[in-house]
Every structure is written in C-alpha cells, then in structure tokens.
Amino acid sequence: MLKIPSVFWKRAALACLGGVVIGGQATAQSMNDVQKIAKERGLSTADLLAAAKTFTPSGMKDDYIIFSSGGHAGQVFVIGVPSMRLLRSIAVFTPEPWQGWGYGVGEEILAEGFVNGKENLWGDTHHPALSETNGDYDGQWLFINDKINARVAVIDLRDFETKQILKNPLTVSDHGGTFVTPNTEYVIEGAQYSVPWGADYAPISEYKEKYKGSITLWKFDRKKGRIDESKSFAIELPPYWHDIADAGKGISDGYIFLNSINTEMATGGIENNNPPFEAGVSRNATDYLHIIDWKKAEKVYKAGKVDQIKGFPVISLETAIAEGLLHVTPEPRSPHGVDVAPKGDFIVVSGKLDPHATVYSFEKIMKAIESKNFSGKDEFNVPILDFDSVLEAQVEVGLGPLHTQFGPDGYAYTSLFLDSAVARWTLGGSYGAGTPEPDWTLVHKTPVHYNVGHIGVAEGDTVSPDGKYLVSFNKWSVDRFFPTGPLLPQNFQLLDISGQGTEMPVIYDMPIGIGEPHYAQMIKADKLDPWTVYPEIGWDPLHQRLDPMAPRPKSERIERSGDTVEVFMTAVRSHFKPEHVVVKQGDRVVWRITNVERAVDATHGFAIPQYNINLSLEPGETAKVEFIADTPGSFPFYCSEFCSALHLEMIGYFLVEPNE
Ligand code: CUK
Numbered sequence: 001m002l003k004i005p006s007v008f009w010k011r012a013a014l015a016c017l018g019g020v021v022i023g024g025q026a027t028a029q030s031m032n033d034v035q036k037i038a039k040e041r042g043l044s045t046a047d048l049l050a051a052a053k054t055f056t057p058s059g060m061k062d063d064y065i066i067f068s069s070g071g072h073a074g075q076v077f078v079i080g081v082p083s084m085r086l087l088r089s090i091a092v093f094t095p096e097p098w099q100g101w102g103y104g105v106g107e108e109i110l111a112e113g114f115v116n117g118k119e120n121l122w123g124d125t126h127h128p129a130l131s132e133t134n135g136d137y138d139g140q141w142l143f144i145n146d147k148i149n150a151r152v153a154v155i156d157l158r159d160f161e162t163k164q165i166l167k168n169p170l171t172v173s174d175h176g177g178t179f180v181t182p183n184t185e186y187v188i189e190g191a192q193y194s195v196p197w198g199a200d201y202a203p204i205s206e207y208k209e210k211y212k213g214s215i216t217l218w219k220f221d222r223k224k225g226r227i228d229e230s231k232s233f234a235i236e237l238p239p240y241w242h243d244i245a246d247a248g249k250g251i252s253d254g255y256i257f258l259n260s261i262n263t264e265m266a267t268g269g270i271e272n273n274n275p276p277f278e279a280g281v282s283r284n285a286t287d288y289l290h291i292i293d294w295k296k297a298e299k300v301y302k303a304g305k306v307d308q309i310k311g312f313p314v315i316s317l318e319t320a321i322a323e324g325l326l327h328v329t330p331e332p333r334s335p336h337g338v339d340v341a342p343k344g345d346f347i348v349v350s351g352k353l354d355p356h357a358t359v360y361s362f363e364k365i366m367k368a369i370e371s372k373n374f375s376g377k378d379e380f381n382v383p384i385l386d387f388d389s390v391l392e393a394q395v396e397v398g399l400g401p402l403h404t405q406f407g408p409d410g411y412a413y414t415s416l417f418l419d420s421a422v423a424r425w426t427l428g429g430s431y432g433a434g435t436p437e438p439d440w441t442l443v444h445k446t447p448v449h450y451n452v453g454h455i456g457v458a459e460g461d462t463v464s465p466d467g468k469y470l471v472s473f474n475k476w477s478v479d480r481f482f483p484t485g486p487l488l489p490q491n492f493q494l495l496d497i498s499g500q501g502t503e504m505p506v507i508y509d510m511p512i513g514i515g516e517p518h519y520a521q522m523i524k525a526d527k528l529d530p531w532t533v534y535p536e537i538g539w540d541p542l543h544q545r546l547d548p549m550a551p552r553p554k555s556e557r558i559e560r561s562g563d564t565v566e567v568f569m570t571a572v573r574s575h576f577k578p579e580h581v582v583v584k585q586g587d588r589v590v591w592r593i594t595n596v597e598r599a600v601d602a603t604h605g606f607a608i609p610q611y612n613i614n615l616s617l618e619p620g621e622t623a624k625v626e627f628i629a630d631t632p633g634s635f636p637f638y639c640s641e642f643c644s645a646l647h648l649e650m651i652g653y654f655l656v657e658p659n660e
C-alpha cells in the first residue's frame with residue numbers, strides 16, 4: 001500500500017479552508033491569481049475577456065456547431081463554437097480508417113463516386129449545405145460537393161455518416177454547390193470549368209462549340225434520405241466558367257443566382273504566347289450573374305422538353321432561353337461569392353478585383369425581366385438585364401471581397417482576401433431600421449490572420465441569422481502558430497459579433513492542419529438531435545434499419561456452404577464471440593459483426609492484420625465485410641478501439657489453412 005505523508009493532508013485541509021470549492025475539489029483561487037498568471041503570460045484584459053468568452057470547462061457544451069468542408073481531406077469537420085474544439089471528422093469522399101470508411105464499410109458508397117469505374121479516392125470538398133425547411137436549417141441532412149470530380153454526397157445527421165455519393169454525368173468539376181432550395185426540394189450543383197459533355201475529348205480550339213456550362217438540380221427525397229437521380233435534371237449554360245451559386249429565399253424563392261468567370265471564353269496557352277488564363281479570363285470589366293427560374297425549369301423538365309445527354313435529362317440552352325428561365329446581368333469581373341440576404345430581397349455579389357460589394361434588388365430584377373429591359377444579348381442569345389436597372393447599391397468594403405454573410409440586425413459581413421479583414425456594413429431597405437448606422441455603409445473592418453476565404457456567421461445564410469459569432473476561414477496562418485515545417489495549417493478565427501458598430505473582436509484562433517477547408521455553416525446546437533446509440537441491436541446504418549441478418553447474442557455461429565464461410569459474430573466488452581475462425585485459403589468469407597452494447601460511447605473496432613480491414617462498430621451497429629481469404633496464416637484479429645480495461649484481451653484468431 002502507498003503511504004501518504006501526513007503533511008499532504010495538512011496542506012489539503014488548509015487549501016480547503018482558505019479557498020473555493022469547485023466541483024468537489026478544494027483549491028485556493030482568487031482574481032489575484034488570474035492577474036498573476038495573465039502578467040506572467042503577457043495577457044491583456046482583452047485576452048482575458050476573449051478567454052472568458054471562449055473557454056469551455058469540461059462538461060460544458062457548445063452553443064453552436066460548425067460543419068466545415070475538409071478541403072483536400074475529402075471529409076467534413078465538425079467543430080464546436082465558441083470553444084473551437086474539433087469534435088470529429090465525417091468521412092465522405094476519402095477512405096478514413098478510424099471510421100472504417102473504405103476498410104470494410106462504405107466501399108459501395110465510395111464506389112458510387114468512381115468515374116467510369118475508375119477509382120477516385122480523394123475529394124476536394126468545398127461547400128457543405130445543411131438541409132432547410134422554410135429557408136431555415138432543420139438539422140436533418142448535410143450535403144457536400146467535391147470540386148475536383150463534380151460529385152455530391154448526402155450525410156445523415158442522425159448518425160453523422162455518409163449515405164450517398166453521386167457523380168455528375170455531365171461535367172468534371174463543380175463549384176456552385178452544394179446549395180439547397182429553401183425546402184431542400186433540390187440540391188444545386190453548378191459545374192465549374194466548362195468541358196465537353198461528360199468530359200469527352202474535344203480540341204481546345206473547338207472550345208465555343210463543344211465545351212459546355214451547366215447547372216444540375218438534384219432532387220432530394222427526404223423520406224428515403226437520398227437524392228433521387230431519376231427526378232433530377234440539368235440546365236445547359238453558356239461555356240463560361242461558373243462559380244458559386246445561391247438559392248433565392250423569401251420573395252426570391254424559386255430562383256438560383258450563379259456567378260460566372262471567363263465570359264471571355266479565353267482558352268489560355270501561355271506556352272504559345274497566348275495570354276495566360278489568369279489574364280485572359282479577366283479582360284472584360286464585367287462577367288455575368290446568371291438568374292435562373294428553377295420552378296419554371298422544373299415545369300419544363302416535367303413537360304419533357306429535355307435532351308438526354310449521357311443518360312441525363314438536360315434543358316438545352318436554346319430551350320432555357322425560349323422558355324424565359326435564364327437571364328444574365330453584368331457583375332464586376334471575376335466574382336466569387338453571390339449571397340442572398342435573409343429576406344431574399346437583395347443579392348450581394350463580390351468581384352474579386354473590385355473593392356465593392358454589389359447589391360442587386362430582386363424586385364428590380366423581376367421588373368426588368370417582365371418589361372424585357374435588356375441591354376442586349378450575350379453571344380449565345382441569353383438576354384442581358386440592364387445593369388443600372390437591377391442595381392440597388394454598391395458599397396465600398398475593401399480589397400479582394402469574396403463572400404458575404406448576414407446578421408440578425410441588418411448587418412452584412414464580407415470577407416476581404418487582399419485586405420485580410422472582415423468588413424461589417426449595413427444593408428438598406430427594410431433592414432435599415434434595425435441599425436444605428438445609415439443604410440449601405442461600411443461600419444468597420446476587423447483584421448484577420450490571414451487571407452480570409454469564406455466567413456460563416458451563425459445561421460448567417462438562412463432566413464433568420466443568429467449573429468453572435470462569425471468564423472473567418474483564413475487560408476494563410478503565417479506566424480500565428482508553431483511552424484509545422486513549410487506546410488502550415490489554416491487558421492479558423494472566431495469573432496464575437498454580438499456587439500454593435502466597430503465592436504467585433506477576434507477571440508480565438510483554431511489551427512486546421514488536416515486539409516484546407518472552404519465554406520462552413522454554423523447551426524444552433526439544439527437544432528441537431530443525433531443518436532448516441534443506434535436505435536436497436538443489429539442496426540444497419542447504410543439503410544437506417546434493422547438488419548434481419550445481423551448476428552445477435554446466442555445466434556453466433558460459423559456456417560460453411562461450398563467455398564463460402566459466413567461468420568456471425570458479436571462484440572461486447574471485452575470479447576468477440578466466436579474467437580476462433582478457421583477457413584481454407586481461397587474461401588470467400590462473409591463476416592458479420594454486431595456490437596451488442598447499449599452504453600453510450602461503447603464503440604468496438606474490428607481489425608484483421610494483412611487484410612486491410614478495420615471497422616468501427618458503434619453501439620447497436622452491425623456491419624458486414626466480405627473478402628477472399630487469399631493469404632494463408634495465423635492472424636490475431638482485435639478490437640481497435642480502447643473500449644475497456646481488458647481491451648487488449650478483446651481478440652481472436654483468424655486461421656487460414658494453406659492450400660497444399
Ligand atoms: S471557395 Cu471554393 S475556392 Cu471561396 Cu467557396 Cu475556396
């Protein structure tokens with residue numbers, strides 16, 4: 001037995017008498033101690049205030065949850081606000097061993113994303129979109145695009161797992177997605193770089209004739225929790241490059257707004273003394289904001305006025321123009337973000353090379369369409385709405401404006417890439433009443449570190465923004481953290497925007513060193529209602545139902561039929577049952593395992609050496625792995641989650657008898 005010196009007890013008793021009792025622990029604390037440590041660490045009062053706003057003691061939960069794209073990681077990151085703690089990643093386009101994604105489960109979903117059967121095992125995730133009801137996040141589903149291969153994924157927010165991946169058959173890269181319509185009728189995916197349909201080959205000299213722009217409307221079936229490809233369609237667009245899109249809401253519900261770059265249709269070729277793309281695509285002073293009437297497009301599609309291209313229904317550009325569902329209007333060149341204000345009345349566009357946020361009035365757009373107030377047509381006969389007749393305001397916000405989000409109080413926030421700042425400015429119109437500042441004015445700029453891309457305000461792209469917090473998703477971190485070699489993390493900076501006017505300080509820096517996120521959405525935590533264990537023992541997460549084939553306690557067994565061996569195994573702290581699985585080399589093994597635990601967080605892993613298999617079995621979950629036992633030998637399989645004190649003892653032997 002350990003002997004504890006009596007002096008220890010005396011000290012503890014003294015501390016108890018003179019101090020504060022927190023959580024049953026006796027400690028001596030006072031504001032003097034806080035000041036002492038602040039002095040030692042060189043912390044200012046502002047730093048202490050920031051700490052008080054963000055520090056989240058053990059057991060306290062975050063008010064908001066961020067769903068962030070994982071960039072190259074091909075995943076989604078889930079982060080708590082204001083603590084800025086990374087809660088987990090969600091495997092989407094990329095195999096991820098902790099979740100078993102691609103190492104025994106998820107293979108069929110990952111395969112849905114293969115292009116013409118060719119493996120594609122990474123993704124460049126950009127824009128997550130939470131499902132919406134009446135333009136507000138409902139916390140049920142999450143969608144995310146993969147820019148590199150034009151794919152869209154569906155994540156179920158009951159278990160935070162990917163349920164579907166769809167490859168766009170028409171195009172090869174996407175950027176204008178994912179965005180949802182206000183009741184998640186459609187998940188929008190705008191193509192980015194124009195290519196011939198299906199990315200077929202065509203010489204670049206035939207760019208204008210053969211290369212195509214498009215936007216796809218994926219029909220979401222809430223009941224099934226899947227995108228219904230058979231009810232989805234696309235609209236052909238001019239062969240510009242298309243950037244970000246946003247869905248109208250409120251009075252502009254039924255419309256999609258989509259930016260474009262390279263309306264010059266430059267084809268590059270710096271090696272042949274042509275202007276490089278960089279210069280060629282920004283020759284014109286303006287590009288085109290596309291205004292698409294998706295409700296009209298839906299009618300046109302349902303009336304069968306489509307062409308089947310690559311097996312997918314497409315409303316041709318000609319039909320789109322004839323049916324009056326596509327208009328464009330000039331926008332400052334090389335725009336990036338297009339963002340619809342909470343009431344749907346204003347559309348904010350930022351041209352990267354123009355210091356203004358350009359604000360269009362939806363009402364004026366409607367009037368211009370009705371009265372055919374066109375300033376001409378583009379090369380493809382798309383009517384151009386007269387710029388001055390649809391413009392509401394231009395607000396000088398700073399250099400390199402990219403994306404805009406909204407607060408509840410008539411404030412708009414725009415990220416400034418070149419200025420490395422976040423601008424706060426006031427909306428006009430009916431928003432003006434809520435703020436002390438005049439309409440359409442820059443109020444303040446908070447410096448961020450550095451080169452901000454997107455920003456995310458709490459529910460800041462919905463019909464009812466919460467404000468309070470803004471996260472600046474900075475691309476460069478330079479000198480903010482310990483240098484991790486030449487590859488540095490990105491920097492998510494939290495800003496407190498609950499104050500008015502010039503008060504919007506940075507209160508936290510969170511490094512992200514696992515890929516470069518782009519957009520993220522921030523939802524009120526109480527809108528989410530995830531399961532903490534699967535509803536029943538033997539749950540199949542892919543189909544979200546009980547699996548009748550799931551092994552259950554007392555039904556564990558091994559069955560052989562011909563060359564197929566079926567294993568029905570259960571996992572519980574701290575053993576697998578059965579523990580011996582003996583097969584012959586070349587057998588097909590169908591291995592089913594159910595985690596029969598009902599305790600929260602009692603996850604078991606299941607890993608077999610040399611077979612590239614690892615599963616994560618959450619309480620109640622059943623999984624099935626199939627493989628050929630091609631490698632003879634003796635393989636201790638084990639539970640790869642530290643689930644219990646006897647976790648190392650949670651093993652078994654998989655014995656593969658060699659063929660003689
Ligand atoms: S993003 Cu995709 S290039 Cu500004 Cu939406 Cu980063």
Ligand code: CUA
Nearest residue numbers: 639641643647
């Ligand atoms: Cu189960 Cu470790």
